[in-house]
Amino acid sequence: MQNILPFFLAMIAAIVLLKMLADKLKIAYPLLIVTAGLVLSFIPGLPVIHVDPNLIFFIFLPPLLFEATWAISFKEMKKWWRIIGSFAFLVVLFTAFSVAVVTTYLIPGFTLALGFLLGGIVSPPDAVSTGAITKFVKIPKSTSTILEGESLLNDASSLIIFRFALAAVGTGQFIWQDATLEFLWMVIGGVGIGILIGWFFVQAHKWLPADAPSDIALTLIEPYFMYWLAEHVDSSGVLAVVSGGLYMSNRRLLFLNSTSRVRGYSVWESFVFILNGIVFFLIGLELPEIVEGLRSKGIELKTAIGYGVLVTVVLIIARIISSYVALLATYIFRRSVLPHRGSSRRRFLIPLLLGWTGMRGVVSLAAALAIPVYLDDGSAFPFRNLILFITFIAILLTLLIQGLTLPYFIKRTKLFDAFTEEPEAVARQKLREGLMTHTRQFLQGKLNDGLPNSGLIEKLLRHWEEKTKASGDEWLNEKTKPIFFEMLESQRKYLSDLNRDPEINEEVVRWQLYLIDLEEERLKNQF
Structure with missing residues (x-):
């Protein structure tokens, strides 16, 4: 041995x-x-x-x-x-x-x-x-x-x-x-x-x-x-x-x-x-x-x-x-x-x-x-x-x-x-746009339910789009963190439902789900 x-x-x-x-x-x-x-x-x-x-x-x-x-x-x-x-x-x-x-x-x-x-x-x-x-x-x-x-x-x-x-x-x-x-x-x-x-x-x-x-x-x-x-x-x-x-x-x-x-x-x-x-x-x-x-x-x-x-x-x-x-x-x-x-x-x-x-x-x-x-x-x-x-x-x-x-x-x-398959870059961009629309609707619903800060929606969306460092985000605290995690879970459900469409590229969906997981892990390690 x-x-x-x-x-x-x-x-x-x-x-x-x-x-x-x-x-x-x-x-x-x-x-x-x-x-x-x-x-x-x-x-x-x-x-x-x-x-x-x-x-x-x-x-x-x-x-x-x-x-x-x-x-x-x-x-x-x-x-x-x-x-x-x-x-x-x-x-x-x-x-x-x-x-x-x-x-x-x-x-x-x-x-x-x-x-x-x-x-x-x-x-x-x-x-x-x-x-x-x-x-x-x-x-x-x-x-x-x-x-x-x-x-x-x-x-x-x-x-x-x-x-x-x-x-x-x-x-x-x-x-x-x-x-x-x-x-x-x-x-x-x-x-x-x-x-x-x-x-x-x-x-x-x-x-x-x-x-x-x-x-x-x-x-x-x-x-x-x-x-x-x-x-x-x-x-x-x-x-x-x-x-x-x-x-x-x-x-x-x-x-x-x-x-x-x-x-x-x-x-x-x-x-x-x-x-x-x-x-x-x-x-x-x-x-x-x-x-x-x-x-x-x-x-x-x-x-x-x-x-x-x-x-x-x-x-x-x-x-x-x-x-x-x-x-x-x-x-x-x-x-x-x-x-x-x-x-x-x-x-x-x-x-x-x-x-x-x-x-x-x-x-x-x-x-x-x-x-x-x-x-x-x-x-x-x-x-x-x-x-x-x-x-x-x-x-x-x-x-x-x-x-x-x-x-x-x-x-x-x-x-x-x-073959005229849609390029993966185009498919990813379309998926991001659809996900942004869904996320905006989700946060708007939270605002209508009585979310206190009216500027939170745009800040959350900007954070998600630009992937800025969370350490400098004063708005992301123990009160807003559960909403953010709920938003990520809502995004997963949206993507899972979207993946039922036979025309959607599942590899692109999995790629976006992986990015959501990474974002959640970054936030968990921050607090």
Whole structure:
């Protein structure tokens, strides 16, 4: 432990520095971290990190999924639920099937069950990689919502395939009737358990005293508890975390105060960044060890690389085909959601771009490492090292090739220039103007109710607009402070009601709510 700890701390420091360098170079930080891990793995004398396969899912997946549910707009997910659902389930199944068929025919000794196992591992794209890459380019809100929503659900579908395939490899048989019932329980049970546990934790936050450290500590254990309970009853832990996280995220204003929301945002942002960085570092660090495992089994490195490239090509082609099928289905059944402007060439190229966003990452690595070394009968798991190597090659190639070229393709083709979404700056200005009108009406109502100082309304509005230092505001005292806090709460209610409009950008609403929380925290710390 004493030998590993300095290396572990140095790894976290390297992750932070690489993230800063990536932001300066305007490239996605997973690319630099994976490359750095691969380079460091060849340095002699470094300690070998072994991750328990039984814990890899439990350590990384629950918090990553939970944080993603708090960041995504559930309103936008409902708007695009058809294409999100098709990409999260049908596309994953089609991708896994394609990988299974190709590998069964082209890899000697590879069974169909092993092919589906590999397909379930490499089928889900990684949202962290895609988000880190697309933040440097202009991309429509609808496209980002589809990619984020897909990433929340495709993890569950791919891991369900992984679990069934793993059982088939171990038992040598696959019973469709039992698998169907088990699938239904995993889906229904996972969603139900997630919502039930989410409700329980919402009530717990309400019952407990309003204390930010306690609130934040509780949110850190909530995804682990959801995941563990669902897996304990043989349901889907991923769906439990996703459904429970979405349930709680849409009620954050009801059970978390401004202090918990502001501080919790920073804590979770740092926590998830470190987790992602460690996983991407492990991708690079583990590859040489996997290569040694291949050699011990007598598999040539050149042959294994060829298999990895083959599977990567199948992944890309399957996703591109699925994107065009989705476009065709949308054109037939939901033509109204297609962009009204732009040439047919751009409409044709957009699915190609969506197909090119399939970078693999955290979930694929976790699933690959979770393959047991031995079967229940004590025999070695067949082709384990080859499956691990192919997975690592698919992750590396999609991250480096697609990750480096995706921003260039978006800028070069100008595919999204035809979209006429309202600029975020304009949306924020409109929101501020509406909020100012609402605030004036609120304070005017207070004045009509007998507020003693007639000049208080303009002073409060000027304070809110200009964000002046409260220390010099003589009018903001113990008597007027409750009115100001009530005004902020009224603003939150106004924004929450406004957010029900499907045309309102929820990201802008959340931005303004965050500013209101900051203002409330500043006033709390002043008195």
